[in-house]
Amino acid sequence: MNKKEELLKIFSIKLRNILAKAELDYELLQEIRLRVNAPLLIVYDNKEYFLTEQSELSRCGEDSYLLTKNELKETMEYISNYSLYAFEEELKQGFLTITGGHRVGIAGKTVLEENRLKSIKHISFINIRLSHQIKGCANKVIPLIMENGNCLHTLIISPPCCGKTTLLRDIIRQISDGEKDRGGLTVGVVDERSEIGACYMGVPQNDLGIRTDVLDCCPKAKGMLMLIRAMSPRVIAVDEVGSKEDIEAIEYVINCGCKLIATVHGNSLQDVKGKPLLRKLIEDRLFERYILLSNKGSVGHLEEVYDRDGIEIYSKTGGGL
Structure with a gap:
């Protein structure tokens, strides 16, 4: 059908x-x-x-x-x-x-x-x-957030309706499946609003990869802790973080040695720094990559990428991939 x-x-x-x-x-x-x-x-x-x-x-x-x-x-x-x-x-x-x-x-x-x-x-x-998958939309991002076969702690920053969840979904799929020259990693997804996996009767309707486990309709903070304790993920992925409980759970995940990929609403890195709870994570240099999206061009349009020190490593106007 x-x-x-x-x-x-x-x-x-x-x-x-x-x-x-x-x-x-x-x-x-x-x-x-x-x-x-x-x-x-x-x-x-x-x-x-x-x-x-x-x-x-x-x-x-x-x-x-x-x-x-x-x-x-x-x-x-x-x-x-x-x-x-x-x-x-x-x-x-x-x-x-x-x-x-x-x-x-x-x-x-x-x-x-x-x-x-x-x-x-x-x-x-x-x-x-409507749920839309765009397989391959993370092709440019994957080389920027993978290092020596492992994922880097990544924060995707995007204004509303710029495809951040679509991009996150494809990142999860590619990390989970792996490639010929890169093994796949076990990914745990906390899908609080059923937007990433779009589970129906507990089964994801979107392709999140062969090594992905999903906690559907579960609060992000609780879900991150549950996955760490029960599913042994190498990577945890969550959408739209921001609450105090989310930040505390993120710190716990990172301190446990598990890699994290998260998204947040924002127009720039400075914009996100203006949010008190997230500012601490940035100042403590916990995230290793910041992916900035815009509504220019295709879904998940890549504007800029920064490392943990705020140094630009990719720009759509300054070269890049």
Whole structure:
């Protein structure tokens, strides 16, 4: 089943027909947003479009198809196979992961129990984020973060929507699989939001390599410690670090001799230094490589790479690979 068929089956019959007739390359389709009494909206090739009832793309919301409450309800029934109760634990996180690794974010009325989120009902907002793998997008990065057959402690710095998770995913795959002249390494992945491996029923839908173990929907700090104690990884990979607990776990991982690859939102190395918790890691020179991405060019577009002393070792304008 291809990506288009995989996705269309989760929508109401009406929405399925509109999307099926639209001229879309599903490799460029990034998000499909459904809101009760609001226009059908998609993010396509990094641009926002509305879809009309005639399946035409429009930049004007006035011509777009308006979603009804029944269509959202029908869509959720298909997504959950008519049993939202079976997904109660996932609903507490505000999203479901479906076949193919696509993530369905939901919003509506929250139900609290002893000040904790128990569930979400009256779901009126759905955001389907398509999972995309771009194998080979880390080809330029791998030689810069590998040394004598081992991985260097690496921090990927990127503004939102610049492909940092896509890049991280391919780095994990290449490190895990290895190459003819480089053996593979055991990698442990803490996938707190099911974005890296996109696990469905515990099985990663994305290719993370043959030597990779995944803790799905697990808090990063707890997951890093669990992997160290139980799975003996040579490398641990996590996405979007920043909390105090994350930083403490990172220090523990590094002091245990395990290599770490992490990502963080930021526009520059100086920007990240401005975050008090991360500043300490940088000042202590714990990371050996800093990978800076931008939204110029392809996904995971490499701007600059610095070593642990802040010395530039690669620049898209200054030579490089």
